[in-house]
Amino acid sequence: MLRRKQIEEGVFKTLAALATYLIIAVLLFLIVVIFKQGYRALDWDMITKVPQGGYYFGGEGGILNAIIGSFYLALGATGLAFIIGLPVALFMNVFLIRHRFWLNRIRFFLDVLWGVPSIVYGAFGFTLMLFLGLRASLLAGILTVTLLIVPIMIRSIDEVLRTVPKGLLESAYALGSTRTEIAFKVFFRQALPGIVTAILLSFGRGIGDAASVLFTAGYTDYIPTSLSQPAATLPLAIFFQLSSPIPAVQERAYASAVVLTLFILIISLLARLLSSKYKEHTIK
Amino acid sequence: MSGSIIRIQNLNVSHKGIPILKDINLTISRNKVTVILGPSGCGKTTLLKCMNRLIDIYNGLDISGQIHLDGEEILNRKNDLTRIRQKMGLLSQRPYPLPMSIFDNVAYGLKIQGVRNRTELADRVEYYLKQVNLWPEVVDRLKSPASRLSIGQQQRLCLARGLAVEPEIILADEPTSALDPLSSTCIEEQFMKLKEQYTILIVTHIMRQARRLADHVIFIYLGEIIEQGPPAEIFDNPQHPTTKEYLRVGH
Ligand SMILES: Nc1ncnc2c1ncn2[C@@H]1O[C@H](COP(=O)(O)OP(=O)(O)OP(=O)(O)O)[C@@H](O)[C@H]1O
Ligand SMILES: [Mg+2]
Numbered sequence: 443m444l445r446r447k448q449i450e451e452g453v454f455k456t457l458a459a460l461a462t463y464l465i466i467a468v469l470l471f472l473i474v475v476i477f478k479q480g481y482r483a484l485d486w487d488m489i490t491k492v493p494q495g496g497y498y499f500g501g502e503g504g505i506l507n508a509i510i511g512s513f514y515l516a517l518g519a520t521g522l523a524f525i526i527g528l529p530v531a532l533f534m535n536v537f538l539i540r541h542r543f544w545l546n547r548i549r550f551f552l553d554v555l556w557g558v559p560s561i562v563y564g565a566f567g568f569t570l571m572l573f574l575g576l577r578a579s580l581l582a583g584i585l586t587v588t589l590l591i592v593p594i595m596i597r598s599i600d601e602v603l604r605t606v607p608k609g610l611l612e613s614a615y616a617l618g619s620t621r622t623e624i625a626f627k628v629f630f631r632q633a634l635p636g637i638v639t640a641i642l643l644s645f646g647r648g649i650g651d652a653a654s655v656l657f658t659a660g661y662t663d664y665i666p667t668s669l670s671q672p673a674a675t676l677p678l679a680i681f682f683q684l685s686s687p688i689p690a691v692q693e694r695a696y697a698s699a700v701v702l703t704l705f706i707l708i709i710s711l712l713a714r715l716l717s718s719k720y721k722e723h724t725i726k
Numbered sequence: 727m728s729g730s731i732i733r734i735q736n737l738n739v740s741h742k743g744i745p746i747l748k749d750i751n752l753t754i755s756r757n758k759v760t761v762i763l764g765p766s767g768c769g770k771t772t773l774l775k776c777m778n779r780l781i782d783i784y785n786g787l788d789i790s791g792q793i794h795l796d797g798e799e800i801l802n803r804k805n806d807l808t809r810i811r812q813k814m815g816l817l818s819q820r821p822y823p824l825p826m827s828i829f830d831n832v833a834y835g836l837k838i839q840g841v842r843n844r845t846e847l848a849d850r851v852e853y854y855l856k857q858v859n860l861w862p863e864v865v866d867r868l869k870s871p872a873s874r875l876s877i878g879q880q881q882r883l884c885l886a887r888g889l890a891v892e893p894e895i896i897l898a899d900e901p902t903s904a905l906d907p908l909s910s911t912c913i914e915e916q917f918m919k920l921k922e923q924y925t926i927l928i929v930t931h932i933m934r935q936a937r938r939l940a941d942h943v944i945f946i947y948l949g950e951i952i953e954q955g956p957p958a959e960i961f962d963n964p965q966h967p968t969t970k971e972y973l974r975v976g977h
Contacts, residue, residue, distance in 0.1 A: 617834060618807075618835060722873065
């Protein structure tokens with residue numbers, strides 16, 4: 443009997459370890475391949491200059507336009523999504539908590555939205571844009587990406603808020619807090635580390651998505667200076683350069699992919715660091 | 727002042743038709759310690775939660791009856807919940823400090839009351855931390871997170887936090903069940919001291935603690951009060967067979 447348990451343990455341990463290492467290996471492989479294809483094109487010009495004449499045929503310049511464009515876009519969209527998402531998630535957990543029926547439906551609905559492919563948001567954003575009389579621009583891109591990441595933002599904050607211990611709420615209510623005070627002084631502070639993670643998760647999704655900005659943000663060689671101008675984005679920069687028949691330009695596509703990957707890596711690290719920084723007040 | 731402070735009449739609580747508390751009628755005397763005894767799941771915590779209407783935050787609990795505090799009907803929907811809840815300090819089974827600094831934990835309820843003056847806040851925080859004997863341990867780290875305190879210290883912090891809003895009644899739900907004997911004794915001594923000024927309702931499973939603290943004992947079984955009286959009567963001469971059995975095993 444004991445022997446069987448030991449074998450069982452052993453098998454599961456090996457399987458779990460195997461799966462873990464496999465994931466890490468695939469990830470490393472991916473990074474190595476992209477890096478290997480792109481490192482020759484990766485230089486200082488690449489990340490500090492906008493495309494010069496003939497850039498897409500192997501000419502001088504870089505992708506600063508796409509780096510800045512993506513950054514503006516993701517920042518704007520994340521900001522908007524947070525402004526919308528935080529109150530909604532707080533409302534769900536503080537005011538709707540006794541209405542299980544509605545809460546379950548809202549959660550289901552948001553999960554469906556989370557799962558909708560981004561090209562659908564792209565198409566919707568495009569329609570919306572025409573309806574509002576906007577041109578492909580930073581603003582239209584921001585609005586579309588906001589739609590894309592709002593469900594992610596709400597549901598990830600919501601999941602964090604759900605883990606706030608009931609006893610903590612009871613204590614806070616017992617002290618005479620109103621529900622608004624509970625929302626902003628207890629829920630918010632208790633969930634702060636998780637909220638930071640939710641923000642950066644949404645940011646990462648927003649910066650990496652190509653399909654939603656394809657028709658809405660446009661593309662340009664310049665750094666946008668206002669919301670009504672079109673904006674280049676990293677995913678599209680990769681797409682356009684990779685479609686080129688010229689090997690040197692394809693290399694640049696990989697280099698752009700390296701930049702985007704680094705961006706996301708930094709965001710993930712930041713998420714880790716920040717959320718552990720805010721963890722000290724959290725009550726377990 | 728003496729006499730009764732809380733009068734509960736025909737209190738019924740049920741969940742989806744299943745009764746949790748049945749027809750509770752109870753009078754609680756001012757500045758006395760009332761100990762609530764009873765086996766697990768009999769509704770002791772629920773009874774406490776009715777008093778400060780914490781029961782409101784739960785789904786699907788039906789409540790009927792009356793609870794008068796100083797002649798005012800607590801269960802009246804129109805009442806200001808903040809004011810009612812601040813008449814009572816709650817100490818729960820496990821301490822839950824708020825996710826903020828030690829200082830802010832005690833200042834929290836005061837700020838809700840509208841105390842803004844910094845020196846007044848500081849004075850009152852100090853006063854209540856001293857009252858629960860926590861001051862010397864935390865005086866040099868008032869700004870650090872309350873989550874870093876030990877469980878025993880957290881429970882005393884929660885007591886100070888509750889006292890700071892100047893309640894009339896202290897509701898304590900097995901306040902020492904998560905604590906080591908030394909911290910338990912410490913909390914118990916606080917209660918001995920506090921009973922001069924406050925009305926205390928305490929739920930406990932520890933018979934010796936009940937004996938030491940009680941002025942009045944209530945025994946609940948399956949949602950009903952089956953016996954109550956002064957500790958001498960309940961402990962030495964219980965009438966109801968369930969009480970007898972419970973006390974015999976509990977010793
Ligand atoms: N929010 C709730 N929803 C549904 N049922 C509940 C709720 N709270 C309590 N109950 C039920 O009410 C009964 C009494 O619970 P309560 O917590 O008051 O018991 P207790 O006497 O405090 O027990 P213990 O000594 O274990 O703490 C239990 O059967 C419990 O399942
Ligand atoms: Mg209980």
